[in-house]
Amino acid sequence: MTATPRTITFDCADPAAQVRFWSGVTGRPVDTLPEGTPAQFVGAIGMWPRSNDLAYLFLAVPEGKTAKNRMHLDLECADRSAEVERLVALGATHVSDHSEFGITWTVLRDPEGNEFCLAEHH
Missing domain, CATH: 3.30.720.120 (Signal recognition particle alu RNA binding heterodimer, srp9/1)
Known part of the structure:
Protein backbone atom coordinates (compact mmCIF):
# COMPACT_ATOMS: atom_id res chain seq x y z
CA MET A 1 0.00 0.00 0.00
CA GLU A 63 -2.05 32.70 14.45
CA GLY A 64 0.48 34.07 11.95
CA LYS A 65 3.54 32.44 10.40
CA THR A 66 6.47 32.66 12.81
CA ALA A 67 9.33 30.65 11.26
CA LYS A 68 10.78 29.30 8.03
CA ASN A 69 8.68 26.61 6.35
CA ARG A 70 9.82 23.08 7.14
CA MET A 71 8.23 21.97 3.86
CA HIS A 72 7.66 23.96 0.67
CA LEU A 73 6.46 23.70 -2.91
CA ASP A 74 8.94 23.37 -5.75
CA LEU A 75 7.44 24.59 -9.01
CA GLU A 76 8.92 24.51 -12.51
CA CYS A 77 8.41 26.54 -15.65
CA ALA A 78 9.86 27.07 -19.12
CA ASP A 79 11.15 30.65 -18.57
CA ARG A 80 12.13 31.29 -14.94
CA SER A 81 12.90 35.01 -15.21
CA ALA A 82 9.59 35.76 -16.95
CA GLU A 83 7.67 33.60 -14.47
CA VAL A 84 9.37 35.26 -11.47
CA GLU A 85 8.31 38.63 -12.89
CA ARG A 86 4.73 37.37 -13.34
CA LEU A 87 4.55 35.93 -9.81
CA VAL A 88 5.95 39.12 -8.25
CA ALA A 89 3.23 41.05 -10.12
CA LEU A 90 0.67 38.69 -8.54
CA GLY A 91 2.00 39.49 -5.05
CA ALA A 92 4.98 37.19 -4.48
CA THR A 93 8.23 38.49 -2.99
CA HIS A 94 11.54 37.60 -4.65
CA VAL A 95 13.92 36.29 -1.97
CA SER A 96 17.00 34.90 -3.71
CA ASP A 97 18.41 33.04 -6.72
CA HIS A 98 20.48 29.87 -6.51
CA SER A 99 22.39 27.56 -8.82
CA GLU A 100 23.65 24.21 -7.59
CA PHE A 101 23.77 20.64 -8.79
CA GLY A 102 23.01 21.73 -12.37
CA ILE A 103 19.72 23.37 -11.30
CA THR A 104 18.96 27.09 -11.16
CA TRP A 105 16.04 28.21 -9.03
CA THR A 106 14.48 31.22 -7.36
CA VAL A 107 13.14 31.34 -3.81
CA LEU A 108 9.96 33.40 -3.45
CA ARG A 109 7.39 34.08 -0.72
CA ASP A 110 3.64 34.16 -1.21
CA PRO A 111 1.69 37.15 0.19
CA GLU A 112 1.62 35.58 3.68
CA GLY A 113 5.35 34.76 3.72
CA ASN A 114 5.28 31.07 2.80
CA GLU A 115 8.44 30.18 0.88
CA PHE A 116 8.32 28.32 -2.41
CA CYS A 117 10.85 27.68 -5.17
CA LEU A 118 10.66 28.08 -8.92
CA ALA A 119 13.05 26.23 -11.24
CA GLU A 120 13.35 26.30 -15.00
CA HIS A 121 12.89 22.87 -16.56
CA HIS A 122 15.31 21.86 -19.27
Missing part, protein backbone atom coordinates in the same frame (compact mmCIF):
# COMPACT_ATOMS: atom_id res chain seq x y z
CA THR A 2 1.18 3.56 -0.67
CA ALA A 3 0.02 7.08 0.09
CA THR A 4 -0.37 9.67 -2.67
CA PRO A 5 -0.19 13.44 -2.13
CA ARG A 6 -3.71 14.82 -2.59
CA THR A 7 -3.86 18.30 -1.07
CA ILE A 8 -1.47 21.04 0.01
CA THR A 9 -3.13 22.91 2.88
CA PHE A 10 -2.27 26.51 3.72
CA ASP A 11 -3.07 28.05 7.12
CA CYS A 12 -3.88 31.70 6.38
CA ALA A 13 -4.79 35.04 7.90
CA ASP A 14 -6.53 35.97 4.62
CA PRO A 15 -7.55 32.76 2.83
CA ALA A 16 -9.55 34.59 0.16
CA ALA A 17 -6.44 36.53 -0.91
CA GLN A 18 -4.27 33.41 -0.74
CA VAL A 19 -6.63 31.32 -2.90
CA ARG A 20 -6.68 34.11 -5.51
CA PHE A 21 -2.86 34.35 -5.46
CA TRP A 22 -2.34 30.57 -5.86
CA SER A 23 -5.05 30.41 -8.52
CA GLY A 24 -3.03 32.98 -10.46
CA VAL A 25 0.22 31.06 -9.86
CA THR A 26 -1.17 27.72 -11.01
CA GLY A 27 -3.58 29.00 -13.66
CA ARG A 28 -6.32 26.89 -12.08
CA PRO A 29 -9.74 28.26 -11.12
CA VAL A 30 -10.89 28.83 -7.56
CA ASP A 31 -13.47 26.20 -6.56
CA THR A 32 -17.05 27.06 -5.79
CA LEU A 33 -17.41 25.57 -2.32
CA PRO A 34 -20.29 23.13 -1.88
CA GLU A 35 -23.21 24.17 0.30
CA GLY A 36 -22.58 23.13 3.89
CA THR A 37 -18.78 23.42 3.64
CA PRO A 38 -17.39 24.19 7.13
CA ALA A 39 -16.63 27.89 7.63
CA GLN A 40 -12.88 27.34 8.15
CA PHE A 41 -12.61 25.87 4.61
CA VAL A 42 -12.50 29.30 3.04
CA GLY A 43 -10.94 28.55 -0.33
CA ALA A 44 -9.87 25.67 -2.52
CA ILE A 45 -8.43 24.81 -5.91
CA GLY A 46 -9.05 21.36 -7.38
CA MET A 47 -11.12 19.89 -4.53
CA TRP A 48 -14.71 20.58 -5.65
CA PRO A 49 -15.19 18.97 -8.04
CA ARG A 50 -12.36 16.57 -7.31
CA SER A 51 -9.67 16.38 -9.96
CA ASN A 52 -6.67 14.10 -10.34
CA ASP A 53 -4.33 17.09 -9.95
CA LEU A 54 -2.88 18.14 -6.61
CA ALA A 55 -5.48 20.23 -4.77
CA TYR A 56 -4.90 23.34 -2.64
CA LEU A 57 -6.94 24.13 0.48
CA PHE A 58 -6.85 27.48 2.33
CA LEU A 59 -7.91 27.53 5.98
CA ALA A 60 -8.46 30.53 8.25
CA VAL A 61 -6.34 30.37 11.40
CA PRO A 62 -5.83 33.01 14.10
Whole structure:
Protein backbone atom coordinates (compact mmCIF):
# COMPACT_ATOMS: atom_id res chain seq x y z
CA MET A 1 0.00 0.00 0.00
CA THR A 2 1.18 3.56 -0.67
CA ALA A 3 0.02 7.08 0.09
CA THR A 4 -0.37 9.67 -2.67
CA PRO A 5 -0.19 13.44 -2.13
CA ARG A 6 -3.71 14.82 -2.59
CA THR A 7 -3.86 18.30 -1.07
CA ILE A 8 -1.47 21.04 0.01
CA THR A 9 -3.13 22.91 2.88
CA PHE A 10 -2.27 26.51 3.72
CA ASP A 11 -3.07 28.05 7.12
CA CYS A 12 -3.88 31.70 6.38
CA ALA A 13 -4.79 35.04 7.90
CA ASP A 14 -6.53 35.97 4.62
CA PRO A 15 -7.55 32.76 2.83
CA ALA A 16 -9.55 34.59 0.16
CA ALA A 17 -6.44 36.53 -0.91
CA GLN A 18 -4.27 33.41 -0.74
CA VAL A 19 -6.63 31.32 -2.90
CA ARG A 20 -6.68 34.11 -5.51
CA PHE A 21 -2.86 34.35 -5.46
CA TRP A 22 -2.34 30.57 -5.86
CA SER A 23 -5.05 30.41 -8.52
CA GLY A 24 -3.03 32.98 -10.46
CA VAL A 25 0.22 31.06 -9.86
CA THR A 26 -1.17 27.72 -11.01
CA GLY A 27 -3.58 29.00 -13.66
CA ARG A 28 -6.32 26.89 -12.08
CA PRO A 29 -9.74 28.26 -11.12
CA VAL A 30 -10.89 28.83 -7.56
CA ASP A 31 -13.47 26.20 -6.56
CA THR A 32 -17.05 27.06 -5.79
CA LEU A 33 -17.41 25.57 -2.32
CA PRO A 34 -20.29 23.13 -1.88
CA GLU A 35 -23.21 24.17 0.30
CA GLY A 36 -22.58 23.13 3.89
CA THR A 37 -18.78 23.42 3.64
CA PRO A 38 -17.39 24.19 7.13
CA ALA A 39 -16.63 27.89 7.63
CA GLN A 40 -12.88 27.34 8.15
CA PHE A 41 -12.61 25.87 4.61
CA VAL A 42 -12.50 29.30 3.04
CA GLY A 43 -10.94 28.55 -0.33
CA ALA A 44 -9.87 25.67 -2.52
CA ILE A 45 -8.43 24.81 -5.91
CA GLY A 46 -9.05 21.36 -7.38
CA MET A 47 -11.12 19.89 -4.53
CA TRP A 48 -14.71 20.58 -5.65
CA PRO A 49 -15.19 18.97 -8.04
CA ARG A 50 -12.36 16.57 -7.31
CA SER A 51 -9.67 16.38 -9.96
CA ASN A 52 -6.67 14.10 -10.34
CA ASP A 53 -4.33 17.09 -9.95
CA LEU A 54 -2.88 18.14 -6.61
CA ALA A 55 -5.48 20.23 -4.77
CA TYR A 56 -4.90 23.34 -2.64
CA LEU A 57 -6.94 24.13 0.48
CA PHE A 58 -6.85 27.48 2.33
CA LEU A 59 -7.91 27.53 5.98
CA ALA A 60 -8.46 30.53 8.25
CA VAL A 61 -6.34 30.37 11.40
CA PRO A 62 -5.83 33.01 14.10
CA GLU A 63 -2.05 32.70 14.45
CA GLY A 64 0.48 34.07 11.95
CA LYS A 65 3.54 32.44 10.40
CA THR A 66 6.47 32.66 12.81
CA ALA A 67 9.33 30.65 11.26
CA LYS A 68 10.78 29.30 8.03
CA ASN A 69 8.68 26.61 6.35
CA ARG A 70 9.82 23.08 7.14
CA MET A 71 8.23 21.97 3.86
CA HIS A 72 7.66 23.96 0.67
CA LEU A 73 6.46 23.70 -2.91
CA ASP A 74 8.94 23.37 -5.75
CA LEU A 75 7.44 24.59 -9.01
CA GLU A 76 8.92 24.51 -12.51
CA CYS A 77 8.41 26.54 -15.65
CA ALA A 78 9.86 27.07 -19.12
CA ASP A 79 11.15 30.65 -18.57
CA ARG A 80 12.13 31.29 -14.94
CA SER A 81 12.90 35.01 -15.21
CA ALA A 82 9.59 35.76 -16.95
CA GLU A 83 7.67 33.60 -14.47
CA VAL A 84 9.37 35.26 -11.47
CA GLU A 85 8.31 38.63 -12.89
CA ARG A 86 4.73 37.37 -13.34
CA LEU A 87 4.55 35.93 -9.81
CA VAL A 88 5.95 39.12 -8.25
CA ALA A 89 3.23 41.05 -10.12
CA LEU A 90 0.67 38.69 -8.54
CA GLY A 91 2.00 39.49 -5.05
CA ALA A 92 4.98 37.19 -4.48
CA THR A 93 8.23 38.49 -2.99
CA HIS A 94 11.54 37.60 -4.65
CA VAL A 95 13.92 36.29 -1.97
CA SER A 96 17.00 34.90 -3.71
CA ASP A 97 18.41 33.04 -6.72
CA HIS A 98 20.48 29.87 -6.51
CA SER A 99 22.39 27.56 -8.82
CA GLU A 100 23.65 24.21 -7.59
CA PHE A 101 23.77 20.64 -8.79
CA GLY A 102 23.01 21.73 -12.37
CA ILE A 103 19.72 23.37 -11.30
CA THR A 104 18.96 27.09 -11.16
CA TRP A 105 16.04 28.21 -9.03
CA THR A 106 14.48 31.22 -7.36
CA VAL A 107 13.14 31.34 -3.81
CA LEU A 108 9.96 33.40 -3.45
CA ARG A 109 7.39 34.08 -0.72
CA ASP A 110 3.64 34.16 -1.21
CA PRO A 111 1.69 37.15 0.19
CA GLU A 112 1.62 35.58 3.68
CA GLY A 113 5.35 34.76 3.72
CA ASN A 114 5.28 31.07 2.80
CA GLU A 115 8.44 30.18 0.88
CA PHE A 116 8.32 28.32 -2.41
CA CYS A 117 10.85 27.68 -5.17
CA LEU A 118 10.66 28.08 -8.92
CA ALA A 119 13.05 26.23 -11.24
CA GLU A 120 13.35 26.30 -15.00
CA HIS A 121 12.89 22.87 -16.56
CA HIS A 122 15.31 21.86 -19.27
